[in-house]
Amino acid sequence: MSVSTAALDPSVCAPLPVLGQDVTVPLVTGGEVTYAALDYAASAPALQRVWDDVAAYAPYYGSVHRGAGYLSQLSTDLFENSRRTVAEFLGCRPEDQVVFTRSTTDSLNLLATAIPANCQVFVYETEHHASLLPWRNAQVTYLDAPRTPGQAVATLERALADRDPYGPALVCVTGASNVTGELWPVKELAAAAHAHGARIVLDAAQLAPHHPVDIAELDVDWVAFSGHKLYAPFGSGVLAGRADWLRAADPYLAGGGASRKVARRADGGVEVDWHTTAARHEAGSPNVIGVYSIASACKALTEAGFDNLVAREQELVSRVREGLAEVPEVQVLSLFGDDAPRVGVISFVVRGWNSSHFAAALSAEYGIGLRDGLFCAHPLVRTLLGSDPQDPGECGAPEAEPGERSLNAIRVSFGAGTPDEHIDRFLRAVTELVREGAQWKYRTEDGRCVPDRGEAPQV
Secondary structure (H helix, E strand, C coil), rough: CCCCCCCCHHHHHCCCCCCCCCCCCECCCCCCECCECCCCCCHHHEEHHHHHHHHHHHHHCCCCCCCCCHHHHHHHHHHHHHHHHHHHHHHCCCCCCEEEEEHHHHHHHHHHHCCCCEEEEEEEEECCCHHHHCCCCEEEEEEEECCCCCHHHHHHHHHHHHCCCCEEEEEECCCCCCCEEEEHHHHHHHHHHHHCCCEEEEECCCCCCCCCCHHHHCCEEEEEEEEEHHCCCCCEEEEEEECCHHHCCCCCCCCCCCCEEEEEEECCCCEEEEEECCCHHCCCCHHHHHEEEEEEEEHHHHHHCCCHHHHHHHHHHHHHHHHCCCCCCEECCCCCCCCCEEEEHHHEECCCCHHHHHHHHHHHHHEEEEEECCCCCHHHHHEEEEEECCCCCCCCCCCCCCCCCCCCCCEECCCCCCHHHHHHHHHHHHHHHHCCCCCCCEEEEEEEECCCCCCCCCC
16 A cells, blocks of 8 residues: 555645634643644544534434334434445445444454454554454464565465464454554555455554545455544444354344344243344444444545545655654654655654653643553554563553653644644644753653643743
8 A cells, every 4th residue: 555645736635624623722831822633543633524414413313223203214314324425435345244333443343253263363563452452262373563564464474374274364454553654555465365365354543534445445354443533523433344254243232223033932032033234233222423423524535535635644744754853862663664655643752751741741831732652552662662572651651750761652643634833833842842841840640741730830
């Protein structure tokens, strides 16, 4: 997978309107500033278009599939039309199913319950925990972090060649790293998996908001992603792809909606006829508004022109990388090297700074919101930092005091709603903090670095 912007003009695409773009936050040094949301990789701000669509629908909210009233029928149509919109957005094949879940994590856990018995799962240590951890009932082979896309493919091919060729196998891989933003060779990995009789699921949580995803073109078996990273509010996600394993598996949840018919047996038990459609894994009352918000986001990104959105984001990626390169104390983390294509997710460390201290100063003194920690990808970040796998450190809970070296990193992430000013402010703040130091004193409280409100600012 590659990103090409040579024929595109980023200037034709302005930032998309998002919620919160006019919110102001207080600075510890006094006054207020417009909040710079640069933590898109955790949760992207909702598009204004999505919020408006949800607000317009809200008065017509009703139960789906089982209601006779007009609002229930309207909501059912909206729910199923949203499924078709998502299928089109992902380039699904005619026989694919789109199952609505709570998140990427939920989607991959659902798939983990649907894999056949004795399935072998192959997953890189570089994965987000949502992809790394769900396979508890399978035989799992963890693959070492590759240092080039070609090495990623070669590593997978060797592992698959050594497996039992007669049993089911599944490869799980990210499309874009939630730590480095680097794009993975998904199409090549899919070809390698299929050549060895394995299937592949794509964790597109960080890819889908930044780059078109086409299941048929990539030739992957499943795709999982979350609405809250795709500029949609509320807790909904998607698992889309091949139906056979999903149809053969027990329902993810047992309950209403997943069952077509339930009857008492003569022996006193219960006989259940389960759905074979996506409804099989959607028991209970679904999050209709969350589902609709995902579909609205899919439409908004498509109508805005995804190629132009990609082009503008690539310009921002170049500006951030070039700006950070001018600060010698900053080390940008990378698996595949400086020339690797990537989305708007960049992690780094600053020599002489505890990462939590640096992130706290960006927030308190500049109104910039980003993230520090291990980003729910502990093995990958520790590999990139060259630390021992047994070293301490947790997601979002660094224990080092301000000024001490930490085993965590800082992540800046951005996307379709990011104004130029947020990028400019971030780069200026990094330069000033490194050269001049923080203006305020900080302390560790409940595992987080925070401004010490009882101390006067440093001079």
